Amino acid sequence: MEGYLAYRCPHCGSDRCGNDANAGWDVVLQQSVLLGxxxxxWCNDCGDVTLEELTITDPIEIARIDAVRADLRIQQAASRLLSAGEAVLAVRHGPDAARSAAFDQLHSAISAARCGRGAGSGGRASSLA
Known part of the structure; x- marks a missing residue:
C-alpha cells in the first residue's frame, strides 16, 4: 500500500519539526514565498536533529489527508468555478454555440476542482511540506 511521506523527530517522535529555509516577499501574491x-x-522540542522519514500507510489517516487535499483543490479552483458559472448564466438564453462553450468551461472547471478525488494514490509518497 502506498502512503504519504512524513517527517518525525528521531528522539521524541514529534512532527513539530522542519528544515531551515529562506523566504522572500512576493509583491503580486502579497505573501511570503519559499525561496530555498x-x-x-530541527525539532521544536529537541533542537537540531536529523529527521526520520516515514510513510503514512494507515487507511484512516490517508483518507483524512485525501479529504483535506480535496478541499484545498476546491478552494484553489473557486475563482475558475465562479467565472465558469457566470459564463453559463450570461448565455442561458443565448445561441446554442455560446451555451455549449459556457457549459464546456463549467464542466472543465468542475473537473479541475475534483481532479484526483478518490482516485488511486494521486500524489502520494511525495512531501506535503
Whole structure:
C-alpha cells in the first residue's frame, strides 16, 4: 500500500519539526514565498536533529489527508468555478454555440476542482511540506 511521506523527530517522535529555509516577499501574491530550503533540520522540542522519514500507510489517516487535499483543490479552483458559472448564466438564453462553450468551461472547471478525488494514490509518497 502506498502512503504519504512524513517527517518525525528521531528522539521524541514529534512532527513539530522542519528544515531551515529562506523566504522572500512576493509583491503580486502579497505573501511570503519559499525561496530555498536548507539541509539543517530541527525539532521544536529537541533542537537540531536529523529527521526520520516515514510513510503514512494507515487507511484512516490517508483518507483524512485525501479529504483535506480535496478541499484545498476546491478552494484553489473557486475563482475558475465562479467565472465558469457566470459564463453559463450570461448565455442561458443565448445561441446554442455560446451555451455549449459556457457549459464546456463549467464542466472543465468542475473537473479541475475534483481532479484526483478518490482516485488511486494521486500524489502520494511525495512531501506535503
Amino acid at each position: 530550503e536548507f539541509d539543517n533540520q
